[in-house]
Amino acid sequence: MRKVEVPDLTGKVAVITGYRGLAYYNAKALAKANAEVIILARSLDKANECVTKLKDETNNQNISVQYMDLCKFDTIRAFAKSYIDSKKPIHILINNAGVMAIKERQVTEDGNEVQFQSNYLGHFLLTHLLLPVLKESAPARIVCLSSTAHMMPQASIFKNDINLEKGYTPWRGYCQSKLACLFFAYEMSKRLVGTNITINAVHPGIVDTGLWIHYMKFFPFGEGFYNLFRKFFMITPEEGAQTQIYVATSKECETETGHYYSGCKKAISFNYLSYKPALHKKLYEMSLKMVGLEKGIEPEIIPDNNKKDN
Template sequence: MQISQHPVGSGFNAASTTGDVLDGIDLSGRTAVVTGGYSGLGLETVRSLAAAGARVVVPARDVERARRAMAAVDAEVWPMDLLSPASIDAFAERFLARASSLDLLVNNAGIMALPALTLDERGYEYQFATNHLGHFQLTLGLLPALRRAGDARVVSLTSLGHRYSPVHFEDVNFAHRQYGPWLAYGQSKTANILFTVGLDARERSGGVSAFAVHPGSIAGTGLEKHIPTQMLIDAGVLDSQGRPIVDPSRNLKTVAQGAATTVWCATSPRLAGLGGVYCENCDIAPISTFQPGSTTMEDAMRISGVMPYAVDAASADRLWALSEEMIEER
């Protein structure tokens, strides 16, 4: 079974910014947690939510570095490492003890295209562990606060890169197949979407809705640090001088444009009663007709939509069970 992916006609588009989608929205009295909130898209998300009146808490492995980066933003920084189960538990316990409810959880932090197979201390592949498992554990830990909000939203950052790979349930850690940076990244981004499907199915009746967001391609955020500059130039993401190209029609965006879909999913009244969907360009995206190997590089920059395997409910349930086993959350 697949989730229905039908655009709602939001009135926004690929060029819309966080300021556009938050115009007239008051978040006073609401609380948000944003992972990776001290750089790039996360910092713009935190700045925007705080400017609209929300109390924002940012988990960070390096607290002092995060505080320096966010010196001009009204937000709190608490310690947490997405690769440390004990650290995640400690953050969740602290939050539950100090806050009555949580209105918005933005699972924004991520890594991309590690050139060589890297395993965490548990033996889990780094991109899957960081991009999916850490956020899975964090979300489950914060569920009591999300449920208490009565109308909470969980927004998970994914990518059009999910088209590179479904989740290989029998070998998520590349123990028996050849590692590829984009295969691992694609698998983790598909997991973000399937997690959204599974979370929404389990929690929407209790007042928690979930959304997956593709922000577009935004150079200069640090996410692309493992990708050679020449590769980005050849792909048309950077110009010949290594400067970011902005062209929303090709999904090449500024940070404010890239974070707009995240903020729209977190706050838009148009999404009331909806959830479990993949969004891009400030709207729900359709099912993709993309066929691997069927496009030129230029065409690939204009691809949109979500791969059918990423919104399959049976796969979402399978991922949920596997994730529980991997974090030993029974």
């Protein structure tokens, strides 16, 4: 996979959820290009260790950590309020953090299935709360981390059991959350027309991160299979971060919005639900209620709903 050449980002502020794996290399690339980087994490000690390393590697001291837990809506609201009060801009928002294929169904204190909230709903709320800052900072870019898992047979939006109380499996939960991230990018791109804010979804590739280790450990011979799989099929986190970096910084993506990217280029979704705009809208409306927002974003310009090149 190509290594993206990042333009000079002096004066730009990037906010990234997470600090390990893909998030680390996103932060490193942006910091090397002179951006101010703010990492959102629930484990401040571990995140600060990464920040110390990033500062050494990039010679950029303008990297910091702020506390936020995607599985706790109140912490997302607290961070957003604090950030808005700080009057700082945001030019790049990378919705990156998440979990994968948790064996047993878990529920957050907000009452949602953990994968759905960590991967999707938390970022849905964060993005909406930061929209006033993004609009004022525009041009701005939002990058949502989806996955090719959104095309797996288990991938659907279970409208009547969105938190999978009756039909939970590890992959059903993960696939639904990543399909939701894709739908979010599609739907928000229509609602952000005219704001000079772009939003796109990204598949990073099959990346060798701790998420896979978490999943494989539950299976007999899981570690052995994992080692073989990573050797022949996986890419490194640095390689996986390149598409996020490309969408967040490249000249080619400056005005592109509402697309799905893989391998630093536009990709096609083979899940037929990707071409059901009514379902995207329905999920958006459901999500507003789930995160406690009274109203969403209405488009300033009526978009073309016939766009097919997602």
